[in-house]
Amino acid sequence: MKVELVSVGTELLLGDIVNTNTAYLSKELAALGIGVYRQTTVGDNRERLLKTLESAFLENDTVIITGGLGPTDDDITKECAAEFFGRDFYFHEYSWVKILERLTRAGRTIITENNKKQALIPDGAIVLENFCGTAPGIIIEENNKRIILLPGPPREMRDMFEKSVKPYLEKFSNKKFISKYVRFYGIGESLLETKIKDIMDSQTNPTLALYAKTGEVLLRITASSDEESECEKLILEQLDVIESRVGEYIYLVGDENVSSTQTEMNSIVSNLLVENNFTISIAESLTGGKITSMLVEKSGISNSLLEGIVCYSNESKVRTLGVKEESLEKYGAVSEKVAEEMLLGVANRLGSDFAIATTGIAGPNSDESGKPVGLVYIGIYAFGEVSVKKCIFTGDRELIRYRTSIEALNEVRKIILKNL
Template structure:
């Protein structure tokens, strides 16, 4: 089948934005057997956009457009599609409600009329949900051709493509395609790719792709064949190798965030948890709270940033602080002990460190973090050295703590 990409936006034409969507989508389509013959970039001009889309529909089986779905007057992609299809734009009530809820949750007191523009789709088309923004995608079919509209921002487009568009397109090919997923934490994308280079360099079938998100990496292995049995045999060979190379750094075999995986495990195993955070400033508890039903497990989270708070709320001894400093194994251990004595939860977690940019020393440079776990009477405190700015150090520290929770209760 022939696939084609149209990238909509004057900002791309004049070089204000680097177009990474084309590279990503082309690679994904090629992996599932599509031939890509054309890439086109067109500005926010209705006449040129209509001409481009009509030409693309005539010569390709699947046309994917990114951009032009926002609330402003120059976002005209779906209006042009409706004109070509010969249909009107109609209100999708479910999208309307989702937009309203998302905007109010963002702290705005009212929804402007141009935001509701995004709730209208061509009659007969299907919306593609957008969990990271207000502009839904659109899937339409015309004369055995598929036209797919996606938002321009990659953080919105990529999840929509992977969760909805890719499964839809796989059904349109004669060859059977299946994928295995591996979610990795505590290893950066470049290090993940380095461990897979021998497989990537010789890849044909299966193919391997890595996708980085803050603090985690998704490995997707996709194989194709004439039957499911053939494909599963190909995937199994890679499955053994990947599990050997990444071990306990694999925290899920589906596209879950680390906090979702840990929250799910805590709830399913009926494990209660309390957390004392210094340098991570509540991130661990906050991230766990994203998982629905976590109230069954999450007892409490305390941000004890100052020495005074460590003494007052989690029972750290002043003499321990004076002798070893707040960033030390000894203080992390007392944070665990003090919080356990207060709450008696199944697992207790503590973090103390130097997020920067100041406060470091030769012995304890910026990025030094102690992470403690108390589970079933066993104390474990480990020292880590994270790199990056303040936000990155806090992210990596909270990731490492979440992963230690996961490994403790596995």
């Protein structure tokens, strides 16, 4: 099966909405062993959409379209798909009942005539029930070609794909496809590729693919076989080889990927703290509460997180943490000495097992003494031992704060694992 993904909506072309549907569908289709050969975005224009369908079927046997299934005049996806395959419409009573039920639950007291448009189905099409919205999905088949229509809202689209489209597509492949995602921290994409390039070049099953993410690198390992157990075996064997070379940089192996703007480091550290009954206190200058915020995303972290202090000003560092004024005058707020005093101050307040302190220059300007943007000191207190790490990060203000937070959490992660 060869698939083209088509996203319909002028708002996508204008940048008013970020298109997350294609990333989700590409990932899900790859897991099914189905190749996506092209992704296309087209506005709400009948002529252009029909030309897009004509072009898509020159190279593909399946087109999956998201968006344009609403009740208004500019929602033309269904009409274009029916026209392309020469189908008339009929009124689908079951879909109309479901549409009425959902509109009524939403408090709609006036049901307009155009809502009936969503219950019009092309002759001979497969109807996919929408459990999260009003517009049903549709599959139109014709001479070993098919158009799959899905709603544009991501929540509706994903639910429909998982419940209806995925089982439909699975019948076109006898193979099982399983992917594992390996997350690396502390090594860049180019260096990681150099260390495992011979493996990547020589492997056809499982296949390996590298992706650069914010502050980390992701490796996807995908295996195919007639049986899931064989897929798992192939992946584990490959993972053993990779771990023997770059295992010190791996912090998570899992079945799922997350968006490129997210990391799992905070979840890993939170779990390690909670599961081992460790406590932690945090003093943040540069990061301004970001590390604390990351940790509190974990339910149950209140048993481990004793306090998080944002001590942005020198006065706060002195009064709250006991940082010496002479240290600030002699070394400056962004210094190893001040990071150490901040660290001891927050660790001793409530006697936590771990403590983190951050100070640095996030930019956009350097400080008065000429210290560069991106200069960061991260203090780590662990079971009475104190260490301060100097880092130079690049990027804008937000990226420097983010990378500092992840670096601090990673240091805690490594110490916990070393002592378990």
